[in-house]
Amino acid sequence: MLYATTTPEQKRAHLRRILTPGAGRQFPGTFTPLSAPLIQEKGFDGLYVSGAVLANELGLPDIGLTTLTEVAHRAGQIARMSDLPTIADADTGFGEPMNVARTIHELENAGLAGCHIEDQVNPKRCGHLDGKATVDTETATKRIRAAAQARRDENFLIMARTDLRAAEGLDAAVERAQALVAAGADAIFPEAMKDLSEFEAMCSAVDVPVLANMTEFGKSELFTREQLAAAGVALIIYPVTSLRSAMGAIERTLDTIAAQGTQEPAVQEMMTRARLYELVDYEAYSSFDAGVFDFDVPERFTDQGAQG
Structure with a gap:
């Protein structure tokens, strides 16, 4: 953290x-x-x-x-x-x-x-x-x-x-x-x-x-x-491997949105909300000194509900 x-x-x-x-x-x-x-x-x-x-x-x-x-x-x-x-x-x-x-x-x-x-x-x-x-x-x-x-x-x-x-x-x-x-x-x-x-x-x-x-x-x-x-x-x-990989994925997803009007076909290739929260250690921040700084982790790391 x-x-x-x-x-x-x-x-x-x-x-x-x-x-x-x-x-x-x-x-x-x-x-x-x-x-x-x-x-x-x-x-x-x-x-x-x-x-x-x-x-x-x-x-x-x-x-x-x-x-x-x-x-x-x-x-x-x-x-x-x-x-x-x-x-x-x-x-x-x-x-x-x-x-x-x-x-x-x-x-x-x-x-x-x-x-x-x-x-x-x-x-x-x-x-x-x-x-x-x-x-x-x-x-x-x-x-x-x-x-x-x-x-x-x-x-x-x-x-x-x-x-x-x-x-x-x-x-x-x-x-x-x-x-x-x-x-x-x-x-x-x-x-x-x-x-x-x-x-x-x-x-x-x-x-x-x-x-x-x-x-x-x-x-x-x-x-x-x-x-x-x-x-x-x-x-x-x-x-440059990570940059080229990331930019390649971004370009392909943008092409999908432009061609199909939605990113839905590309979602399966994306990092999930749960995995992203895990990387930034969301839960540790949530539980840190709850009396001073507290918030709920949305959906407890699930990928359901509102997207963001």
């Missing part, structure tokens, strides 16, 4: 314990606090908040238009609703090294367990599009060094993302990853890997956990958890 039962510090320590090479920990992406307890209930290891998804939710493309305030606020709303650790996409750190330092403070304050900062030129673009531009190694390492020095909780995870693979090849990406680890990165996010052998090469080249991005319609094949774990991957994200 209201918030997770574990503190941000406990979540960060837990994240450190579970991120080991070959663990293949699964972090579904989410853009709404409502899905956070659902992801936890399904037995996943953590939550991921994609910068692209937050931009898209605002009706914007993923080209660096969102602000630190917007990202920290929404990511914090999501993190508070689950006992799982939440990792946020911090794009290029929202500015120069001093801005990167402030970004880390704001994300710590918001209750995040970690974030990743990338080596693209700002404004950035989606990691699975062509034409990306990356900064030089000195600039990239300054961002990570600033992030590592700024954190106040030693367990807050500083992950470095490199987009160098697309433009300069695997060897260049590996070399960049090693430099980022030397600068203080706790984990590496190699974007747009071509196949499992490239994940294996990256995992072998660094002595920190490696992330695999399993985004649909991207450069990488959608490998299974078992395949990625065998390659040495510690963490797997599914950044």
